[in-house]
Amino acid sequence: MVDDHPIVRLGIRQMIGAExxxxxxxxxxxxxxxxxxxxxxxxxxxxxxxxxEEGTALGLIRELRQSIPEVEVLVLSMHDEMLFAERVLRAGxxxxxxxxxxxxxxxxxxxxxxxxxxYMSPKMxxxxxxxxxxxTSGPAGLLSTLTDRELEVFDLIGHGKSTTAIAGQxxxxxxxxxTYRANIKTKLKLRDARDLLRLATSFTEGL
Numbered sequence: 001m002v003d004d005h006p007i008v009r010l011g012i013r014q015m016i017g018a019e020x021x022x023x024x025x026x027x028x029x030x031x032x033x034x035x036x037x038x039x040x041x042x043x044x045x046x047x048x049x050x051x052x053e054e055g056t057a058l059g060l061i062r063e064l065r066q067s068i069p070e071v072e073v074l075v076l077s078m079h080d081e082m083l084f085a086e087r088v089l090r091a092g093x094x095x096x097x098x099x100x101x102x103x104x105x106x107x108x109x110x111x112x113x114x115x116x117x118x119y120m121s122p123k124m125x126x127x128x129x130x131x132x133x134x135x136t137s138g139p140a141g142l143l144s145t146l147t148d149r150e151l152e153v154f155d156l157i158g159h160g161k162s163t164t165a166i167a168g169q170x171x172x173x174x175x176x177x178x179t180y181r182a183n184i185k186t187k188l189k190l191r192d193a194r195d196l197l198r199l200a201t202s203f204t205e206g207l
Contacts, residue, residue, distance in 0.1 A: 002034040002046060002060070003076070009016045012047070012106070014165030019107055026203050038068050045114045046094075048195025050077035051159065054169060056152045065092035076089060076102060076142045081153075082122045087148055107159075123180040123199075143203070145187045151179040156202035 001024055003009050009027050016022050025041045028034035031052055038046060046064060050057045061073050074095040075088045085096040092166065095113040097105055101121065109119040146154060149170075156166045164179065167174045190196050 001033070002057075003027075003049040004029045005049075008049070008069065012102075015103075015106065016110075022107070022110060029053070030058075031060040033077050034060055035067065038064060038071060041072055042068065045072045045074060045110060047074050047076060047094055047110065050075050050079055050088075051155060053159075056170065058087060058148050058152065059170075061091040061093050062089065072113050072116070074109055076106070076127070081121060083143055083151075085120055085124050087151070089118070091148070095199075096124070097121070100184050142188050146184060150184050150187070152185055153177060154173075154200050154203070157181075157197060 001009055001012055003012070006029075013024055013027075016024050024177075026037040028037050029052075032055060034046065034048070034055075046061060047073075048057050052060070057075060057077075064071050064073060072095075073088075073093040074097065075093050076097055077084060081098055088096050088142045094116075095109055095118060097109045097119065098121070101175060106148050112119045117188050143151065143154070152170070153166055156169065161169070163174055163177045167177045170177070181193070184190075185192075185196055188196070189198065190199065
């Protein structure tokens with residue numbers, strides 16, 4: 001289980017503890033710690049929060065798939081699945097469940113992914129199967145034009161991270177992050193850094 005909020009891990013631990021066929025073998029608060037634990041514990045499944053304080057979930061998924069390909073990945077997130085679920089699947093994940101649905105659906109999602117299946121909500125499944133037309137109108141549609149790395153930077157901005165802090169977390173130069181910020185402002189049609197921060201914060205808080 002990978003989540004940087006201890007209270008969230010506690011809630012999930014209690015939920016899983018009530019299931020006789022499921023067991024949490026390890027907990028991590030960062031991507032680096034998760035990779036170390038996964039290498040030693042060799043879990044059947046990694047449950048990963050999309051927004052991590054250190055590292056990024058999409059990057060962690062890719063590294064897990066490369067280093068321990070037998071580990072299935074289920075992502076738990078507060079963010080809209082219509083924007084992130086397909087990105088998670090492309091990165092190598094096998095499922096995506098929103099935190100609003102976790103109380104009723106998390107255990108079923110874990111079992112489905114652990115058994116080799118793919119888990120998405122009926123709404124998202126319908127979207128993928130029918131390949132509904134993409135829309136670039138409105139904030140959600142515009143966000144879909146961002147690359148995975150640009151979306152990660154956007155999310156970190158929303159979490160109050162400075163350019164220097166983001167560069168350190170993603171292990172790239174400050175100049176690279178500045179380039180990402182400029183690209184994001186252009187794609188989202190934002191005037192300045194203040195507009196970028198306002199929209200990123202609203203996105204992160206689920207407003």
